[in-house]
Structures are given as C-alpha cells and as structure tokens.
Amino acid sequence: MTIPAHPRRWFGLFCLLVVAFSVGGCSPTATPSTAIVTDADESATITPHPRPPVVATGLPPTTPPPEATAPPTATDLPTIAPSPLPTASLTPSPTPDRNIPCSSRIPDNGLLTVVTLTYGLSRDYEPAGLVGLSGYLPNDVTLGYPTELRRAAVTPLVKMITDMQAAGLQPRVLSGYRSFSAQAIARQKWLEKEPDRANILSAPPGFSEHQLGTVIDFGSPELAEIVGQEDIEFHTWFYKTSEGRWLLDNAHKYGFTLSYPFEAFEITGFFYEPWHYRYVGVEMATQLHEEGISLTEHQLATEPPPCIPDSP
Incomplete structure (x- = not known):
C-alpha cells in the first residue's frame, strides 16, 4: 500500500485515511515449492518514470454494494500493433537468493516474486522490460500519467481493458511501476506529516x-459520486463501482489477481486495496481465484522464505 504524491490527491486521501488499529500476525508453516512463473520477452529496458505511491483509505462497510448504475458508454481504443501474448509457464524455482538479506535481493525475471512487509527488495532492483502504457492505451484510460508496466503484462492488460470498454465500463489506470526512490520520497513526507501513522499510510x-x-x-469515474467527494481516486469503496466488481469477477481470466483482499490483513500486512491488481499469469491467477486466497497467503504456505528479512 502506498501514497500518491500527485498534488490533487493529497487532501482527498488524507481526509479518508483509516484510523490505525492493532496489527495481527501470521506465521504460516513454510514448505518447499517448485513453482514459479517466468516470461522471456522482456529484454528491452526503458528509463522509468517514478510514480507516486497511493494510500488505502479505510475499510469498507459490511453492507452489500448498491445496485450498479447504468454503465457509461464505451470509448474505442486506438489501433494497437499486434503482439504475441507472453506465455507464463511453471518451471523449477531457483534458490540462489534465499540465503542473502532481502535488502540485497535482486529477483529474477519471474512473475511470482514474494514481496511483503517482511520480504523486501533491493534499492537497486529495477524490473526488465518496462514499457510506457501511453503507447498502448488512450489518455482517457491513463489520464495522461507516464505509467509504465513490464512488457509481459501489457498485452493482457490491453485485452482486459478492451473487454471492459466493450461491456460499457470506463476503467482508469492510475498507477503502475514505482521505483525504490519514488516510494522513499512519498514515505518520508508521511513520516514528517503523520509519524505515528506512517506505517499504515505508506509501505517502506x-x-x-x-x-x-x-x-x-x-480507478473508476463512479467513485466520486459513491464517496461523495470530487476528484477522489483511491478509496476502499472502489469495490462498489461497476469497474471494481467486474475486475473482482473477471481479472483472473487475464492473469491478474487482487493482492490485498478484504480481511487478509494479518496475512498480507496491508489493508484492503480493491483497486490493486498484480499480473501473475492466467494459471496462477485462476488458481488463486478458485481457492479464494491471495498470492501472499499461497506463497507463505507453500514456499520457503525468499531471503533473510531486514527491518523496514
């Protein structure tokens, strides 16, 4: 979970932050696993544009979502040059980095790297094959942000958004890749502004x-009306929007999984983020959807620790 540094988000999100509550713990029994997803078509690296982190803004109410309003008219996507769908195959899991500090961990090019508040990444890690989404999606989807994503996830994302628009929805892409330095800048601002709640508001x-x-x-254009706040972009009530409900039911078909489900805080360490989806490949995403668990829960229960933990 993360905090946006975009100027017009600060005030709206600050007003909707959840009050800190007791953090539970979970220490699942770790057993060896041999599954990891890899992809091969990511040789090109593009200089990243750091994106501001975002913040979870409270847990949702227990009342069911309201009936969906009439969906907006779909807008056509621009013609996109055909590109092969990256394949994700299950291969034996490498182990060389399991005996080094997480602060020195440079993951391979797989799609199932474990990242939690216990198992972090090196400040020097930058994924291979980053591409800008502005070349694949129109401004009414990216909102003009210089968002980047790994090449392996781009074609599935474009296909998913195309199908959402065909269904009359208006999905928005608010954030993608964020570097170590971009995360550090946003977190420092919260440490100065809200030191007692920085750990809740922003991941280190x-x-x-x-x-x-x-x-x-x-994001969804319906969110502002549901929340009752103009220009709101991140709120746990995203799950009430037409886009949020569609993603929850269908994202796994395209290889995306919800990283931080509701009532999974003790396992993931992060508050509910119904807008936060990670590409893990169709096979793994479908397995997680059918089992009703997060990737973190699956990995902590089936894989050995990926590295020696550091203190955040």
Whole structure:
C-alpha cells in the first residue's frame, strides 16, 4: 500500500485515511515449492518514470454494494500493433537468493516474486522490460500519467481493458511501476506529516509490489459520486463501482489477481486495496481465484522464505 504524491490527491486521501488499529500476525508453516512463473520477452529496458505511491483509505462497510448504475458508454481504443501474448509457464524455482538479506535481493525475471512487509527488495532492483502504457492505451484510460508496466503484462492488460470498454465500463489506470526512490520520497513526507501513522499510510521503500512493475492501480469515474467527494481516486469503496466488481469477477481470466483482499490483513500486512491488481499469469491467477486466497497467503504456505528479512 502506498501514497500518491500527485498534488490533487493529497487532501482527498488524507481526509479518508483509516484510523490505525492493532496489527495481527501470521506465521504460516513454510514448505518447499517448485513453482514459479517466468516470461522471456522482456529484454528491452526503458528509463522509468517514478510514480507516486497511493494510500488505502479505510475499510469498507459490511453492507452489500448498491445496485450498479447504468454503465457509461464505451470509448474505442486506438489501433494497437499486434503482439504475441507472453506465455507464463511453471518451471523449477531457483534458490540462489534465499540465503542473502532481502535488502540485497535482486529477483529474477519471474512473475511470482514474494514481496511483503517482511520480504523486501533491493534499492537497486529495477524490473526488465518496462514499457510506457501511453503507447498502448488512450489518455482517457491513463489520464495522461507516464505509467509504465513490464512488457509481459501489457498485452493482457490491453485485452482486459478492451473487454471492459466493450461491456460499457470506463476503467482508469492510475498507477503502475514505482521505483525504490519514488516510494522513499512519498514515505518520508508521511513520516514528517503523520509519524505515528506512517506505517499504515505508506509501505517502506523496497516493500511495495509496485517496484516489481507488474502491478496496476485501477480507478473508476463512479467513485466520486459513491464517496461523495470530487476528484477522489483511491478509496476502499472502489469495490462498489461497476469497474471494481467486474475486475473482482473477471481479472483472473487475464492473469491478474487482487493482492490485498478484504480481511487478509494479518496475512498480507496491508489493508484492503480493491483497486490493486498484480499480473501473475492466467494459471496462477485462476488458481488463486478458485481457492479464494491471495498470492501472499499461497506463497507463505507453500514456499520457503525468499531471503533473510531486514527491518523496514
């Protein structure tokens, strides 16, 4: 979970932050696993544009979502040059980095790297194959942000958004890859502004899935009316929007999984973020959807620790 540094988000999100509550713990029994997803078509690296982190803004009420309003008219996507769908195959899991500090961990090019508040990433890690989404999606989807994503996830994302628009929805891409330094800048601002709640509002640098380059934060034009606040972009009531409900039901078909589900705080260490989806490949995303668990829960229960933990 992360905090946006975009100027017009600060005030709206600050007013909707959840009050800190007791943090539970979980220490699942770790057993060896041999599954990891890899992709091969990511040789090109583009200089990243750091994106501001975002913040969870409270837990949702227990009342069911309201009936969906009439969806907006779909807008056509621009013609996109055909590109092969990156394949994700299950291969034996490498182990060389399991005996080094997480602060020195440079993951391989796989899609299932473990990132939690315990197992972080090196400040020097930057994913291979980052590409700008502005070349694949129109401004009414990216909102003009210089968002980047790993090449392996781009084609599935474009296909998913195309199908959402065909269904009359208006998905928005609010955030993608964020570097270690971008996360550090945002966290420092919260340490100065809200030192007692910084750990709730922002993940420490190196402990955010956004650094992997395979995570998308989605938005919806319905959110402002549902929340009752103009220009709101991130709120847990995203799950009430037409886009949020569609993603929850269908994102796994395109290889995306919800990283931080409701009532999974003790396992993931992060508050509910119904907008935060990570690309893990169709096979793994479908398995997680059918089992009703998060990737973190699956990995902590089936894989050995990926590295020696550092203190955030």
